[in-house]
Amino acid sequence: MSVRPAISEDIPELVRLRQILADRMAQDGSYPVDVHWRETYAESLRERLGxxxxxxxxxxxxxxxxxxxxxxxxxxxxxxxxxxxxxYGYIQGMTTDPGHRRRGHGRAIMVTLMEWYHAMNIRRIDLHATSEAEPLYRELGFSDDGYPSLTWRSPS
Known part of the structure; x- marks a missing residue:
């Protein structure tokens, strides 16, 4: 297994994996879902890759x-x-396809991301974790920072 930077041809698969994560996150909590999010997610990936x-x-x-x-x-x-x-850094969209879990893919990507952050001299990295992924992140040094994490969402 090797980790590589994503390219524009990967965008449809990145959207597919993000849907898997959204479905999983809905199990841990509820949040509003925009019906057009896939299109805007793909557009944002096209703009930001590289x-x-x-x-x-x-x-x-x-x-x-x-x-x-x-x-x-x-x-x-x-x-x-x-x-x-x-x-500061924020890790988003860590997802492994269910058919490929428990093989170290997530860990390998996290290690690569942490190396990238280190090279960019980033001293703080935040993330939100599913209950399944939390143990991996804690193994890699993530911890509660003592402040409550609060979120406000528009009711509309």
């Missing part, structure tokens, strides 16, 4: 398509005492 603030890594499935994927994003906010340059 940009300096986005890393999309994949593992190919032996039979074709993708077995797994993960996305790393870098954001800027105002600098502060614990984040002197204001830059």
């Amino acid at each position: 940009s300096s603030d986005t890393a999309v890594y994949v593992v190919d499935a032996p039979e074709g398509g993708l077995a797994a994927c993960g996305i790393g994003l870098i954001f800027d906010r105002f600098p502060g005492p614990s984040l002197p340059d204001g830059r």
